[in-house]
Amino acid sequence: MNIRKLIPEDAEGYWKLRLKALTTDPDAFLVTYHEAISKENPIEEYKKSFQSEYILTFGAFEKAQLVGVVTLVRETRQKIRHRANVVAMYVDDEKRGKGIAKSLLTEAIKVAENISEIEQLYLTVDAENTPAKQLYEKVGFQTFAVDKKAMKYNGQYRGEEHMVLFLEK
Template identity: 50%
Template structure:
């Protein structure tokens, strides 16, 4: 397995994996599959995101197959530029348990340290996603809040846990 910073050349592969994630785990993402498939120029927008300042998307590859992704996005506004956020973390079901998630998160954390000026990384995770929460805790994240009924999908509510990793401690 290899972890790489994604470039526009893999935007199509990324978008296919993103749609898989949204379809298979709607409770884990703010964007719905239905919203995503109707987005105009989605692959082109994804390719632009890969080159945007402060936006770092990593991919886990098994040979040439993209099997997992995570995005680190630094805040832009002056007062919160010391923060970055983790978004769109996903590993294909058949590749889970092989260390791809940990490798992706480790790469994102290292990038935050390398960028300079980032002091903390925030993320939110579906509160009952115990495997993901355990991974984040193992990497040093601490839970600091819980939002009840954060998402509502087909009449079912899901809680979100908010977590933070302080890089300077």
């Protein structure tokens, strides 16, 4: 397995994996599948974001196949530039249980530690996603808030846990 920062040429593979994520694990994401497919040109948007210095997306590859992703979004406002957010974490449901998610998260943390401004990483996780919460805790994230009715979709509420990791600098 190879983990690296995604480049514009990876946008189409990312888009396919993103759609699979929204189909297989819809509760794990704020965006719905229908919202995602209604975007005008998502592949071009991803090509641009993969060139941003503030949005760093990492992919896990088995051979040439993208099987997992995680994105680190740096804050740009002066008072919160010391923070970044971990978002859009997903590993192909057929590839889980092999340490891919931990490797992706470890890479994102390592990169964040090497960016002098970043001192804290934040993420939000579905309160019922026990495997994800356990992974985040294993690498050092701690829950600091729980929003019991954070999302409402089709009349059903879902809670979210907000977690933080203070980087050692």
